[in-house]
Amino acid sequence: MTKHIFVTGGVVSSLGKGITAASLGRLLKSRGYKVMMQKADPYLNVDPGTMSPFQHGEVFVTEDGKETDLDLGHYERFIDENLTSSSNFTTGLIYQSLISRERAGDFLGGTVQVIPHVTDAIKAQFRRVEEQTDADVVITELGGTIGDIEGQSFVEAIRQFRKEKGHGNTLVIHVSLVPYIAAAHEVKTKPTQHSVKELRSMGIQPDFIVCRSDHEVDASIRAKIAHFCDVDEDCVFENSDCPSIYDVPMHLANQDFDLKVCQKLGLDPHKRDMSEWNRFTDYMHEANAKEDVTTIKVVGKYTQLPDAYLSVIESLHHSGVYYGRHVQIDLIDGEELTPDNVDEVLAGADGILVPGGFGLRGIEGKVLSANRARVNKVPYLGICLGMQVAVSEFARNVCGMEGATSTEFDAECKYPVIDLMKDQEGVTDKGGTMRLGAYPCKLAEGTLAREAYGEELVYERHRHRFEFNNAYRKQLTDAGLVLSGLSPDGHLVEMIELRESDHPWFVATQAHPEFKSRPTKPAPLFREFVRAAIAGHEGVGRGEVVPEHGVAE
Known part of the structure; x- marks a missing residue:
C-alpha cells in the first residue's frame, strides 16, 4: 500500500513547508523509495496561471x-522526478469540477455540500497520484496556515483520509514557526503550541513537528514542545535557517528525520545514499566561497520579488556549481533602463539574461539589454519573451525595421516580427489556454544550441501565446540571424542565435529550459550560457572552462 505524508504549516505562511517536504522526499528517495509529491492550495483560483508573480512568485509548468x-519546482529539483497535472490542485479546481457535475445532473435530487462532496473530491485528488504512479510514498503539502478558514475542508479531508487508510499508512508533519524574541534572548514555543492546538481541534494529531526558526531550537525547547503538543520528544525536529536550501536535507538527516518517518510508516529503512547530493552541496559551498565572481544580470519586470524568477535563479546557480565558479545574480528592472543609462546599469555584466514575462511594461528596457549584449558581445540568453525581444532588437537594428516588435504590445505595428500563434486566434479565456508543456524541437547541426544539448531532438516546456512571425523568416536569416531550433515540421521557430563569427555566445529560446534544471544536472542552455560568461570574465576561450569536479557527469 502506498504511504501518504501530509505536511501542514503553523503560525505564519512562507515558513518553508515546501523545502521541508522536498527535503524529506529526497531523503526517502535516497533510501531507495519511489517518491511523488503534490501541493494542495486552498485558494479559489483554478490554478496560479492567471496570477501576477507578485502574488505567488513564478508559475511553474509541468511536462x-x-x-x-x-513549490513544484522545488519538488522536481529535490526528488529529480517530473511531476504531472495531478500534482497541484486548488479549491477552485475542486469546486469547478463539482459544479460541472452538478450542472450535468450527476447529483440530481441531492444537495451538494462541503461534506461529503468537497472532502470526497479532495480525497480523490490525494489518491490520484497514487493511482497514476507506482510511488511507494506520496508527500502532500497543504498550502496556507492551519487556522485559515479557506483550508478547513482540506484539513477535514486529511482527517477522513487518515482514518480510511488505517494506522501506519499515513502521517502528518506540522511545520511551525518558533520565533526568537530579541528582548528576551530566547525562542518562544507558545505560537507552536497554539497552532498544534488548532490542528488537534480539527481532529488531527501531528506525528512530527518541525521547528522553523532563525535561531537554533535546542533539545530543551523541543522537549517542551513535545510535552505540550503530545508528541514524542524524538519526533520534534529543529530546522533553523541553513546557508542554502540544498543544505536542508542533510540538516534533517543528521537528526534521523527520515529514519523516524520510515519507522512510523513501517517502511524498511534501507541504507541512505546521499553521496551525489552531498558532493553537490560541498562543491556549492566551495564555489560560493570564492571571492572572484562571474556576474549575470537578469533583466525582468518583477525584480522586487526574486521568487518571480526562482527557477531561472536556481538554474544559474546549478550551472555555476557545475563549473566550480561563484555566480552572482543581479536583478535589473527593465522599466528603469533607458538609452542614457543602459551602459552604466549593465556595466560589469559577464552575461545578460532576459527571462519570460507578459505585458508591455519594461519591454523597451529588455530590448536595450539585448542590444547591449549583441553589440558589446556579452553572452546572452533569452527565455521565452527574452527570445522575442532579441528578435525584435535584431530586426530593428540589423535589418532596419524601425519599431519592430510583437503584436502583443502593438497590434498595428509596421513590422510584427512576433505575432499571435494561429491556434490562439479567437481564444478569449486566459486560464490554461496558452501553449503549455513539453514540445519537441529539432536542433540544426553546427549551432550553439546543438552543441549544448548534444543531440538533434530535444523537449523543453513552453508557456506562451506569441511566436516568431514566419513572414519575416527570410529577411532576418538573410541578415545573419540563425534559426537553430525548429518544431519537427519546420513551422515553429523554437530557438535563435547569432553566428559564432559574429558573437561569442548569443542564444534565445521560446521555451523555458529552467523548469528542467536539476542541482546535479544543469539545464544545457543555462550551463553553456554560464560557461560563456565565465570565459568572458576570465578572458579565456569557452573550451578552457570545464567542470571542476564533474558533479553533473
Whole structure:
C-alpha cells in the first residue's frame, strides 16, 4: 500500500513547508523509495496561471502542461522526478469540477455540500497520484496556515483520509514557526503550541513537528514542545535557517528525520545514499566561497520579488556549481533602463539574461539589454519573451525595421516580427489556454544550441501565446540571424542565435529550459550560457572552462 505524508504549516505562511517536504522526499528517495509529491492550495483560483508573480512568485509548468505553484519546482529539483497535472490542485479546481457535475445532473435530487462532496473530491485528488504512479510514498503539502478558514475542508479531508487508510499508512508533519524574541534572548514555543492546538481541534494529531526558526531550537525547547503538543520528544525536529536550501536535507538527516518517518510508516529503512547530493552541496559551498565572481544580470519586470524568477535563479546557480565558479545574480528592472543609462546599469555584466514575462511594461528596457549584449558581445540568453525581444532588437537594428516588435504590445505595428500563434486566434479565456508543456524541437547541426544539448531532438516546456512571425523568416536569416531550433515540421521557430563569427555566445529560446534544471544536472542552455560568461570574465576561450569536479557527469 502506498504511504501518504501530509505536511501542514503553523503560525505564519512562507515558513518553508515546501523545502521541508522536498527535503524529506529526497531523503526517502535516497533510501531507495519511489517518491511523488503534490501541493494542495486552498485558494479559489483554478490554478496560479492567471496570477501576477507578485502574488505567488513564478508559475511553474509541468511536462504535461499544467500551470502550478512554484513549490513544484522545488519538488522536481529535490526528488529529480517530473511531476504531472495531478500534482497541484486548488479549491477552485475542486469546486469547478463539482459544479460541472452538478450542472450535468450527476447529483440530481441531492444537495451538494462541503461534506461529503468537497472532502470526497479532495480525497480523490490525494489518491490520484497514487493511482497514476507506482510511488511507494506520496508527500502532500497543504498550502496556507492551519487556522485559515479557506483550508478547513482540506484539513477535514486529511482527517477522513487518515482514518480510511488505517494506522501506519499515513502521517502528518506540522511545520511551525518558533520565533526568537530579541528582548528576551530566547525562542518562544507558545505560537507552536497554539497552532498544534488548532490542528488537534480539527481532529488531527501531528506525528512530527518541525521547528522553523532563525535561531537554533535546542533539545530543551523541543522537549517542551513535545510535552505540550503530545508528541514524542524524538519526533520534534529543529530546522533553523541553513546557508542554502540544498543544505536542508542533510540538516534533517543528521537528526534521523527520515529514519523516524520510515519507522512510523513501517517502511524498511534501507541504507541512505546521499553521496551525489552531498558532493553537490560541498562543491556549492566551495564555489560560493570564492571571492572572484562571474556576474549575470537578469533583466525582468518583477525584480522586487526574486521568487518571480526562482527557477531561472536556481538554474544559474546549478550551472555555476557545475563549473566550480561563484555566480552572482543581479536583478535589473527593465522599466528603469533607458538609452542614457543602459551602459552604466549593465556595466560589469559577464552575461545578460532576459527571462519570460507578459505585458508591455519594461519591454523597451529588455530590448536595450539585448542590444547591449549583441553589440558589446556579452553572452546572452533569452527565455521565452527574452527570445522575442532579441528578435525584435535584431530586426530593428540589423535589418532596419524601425519599431519592430510583437503584436502583443502593438497590434498595428509596421513590422510584427512576433505575432499571435494561429491556434490562439479567437481564444478569449486566459486560464490554461496558452501553449503549455513539453514540445519537441529539432536542433540544426553546427549551432550553439546543438552543441549544448548534444543531440538533434530535444523537449523543453513552453508557456506562451506569441511566436516568431514566419513572414519575416527570410529577411532576418538573410541578415545573419540563425534559426537553430525548429518544431519537427519546420513551422515553429523554437530557438535563435547569432553566428559564432559574429558573437561569442548569443542564444534565445521560446521555451523555458529552467523548469528542467536539476542541482546535479544543469539545464544545457543555462550551463553553456554560464560557461560563456565565465570565459568572458576570465578572458579565456569557452573550451578552457570545464567542470571542476564533474558533479553533473
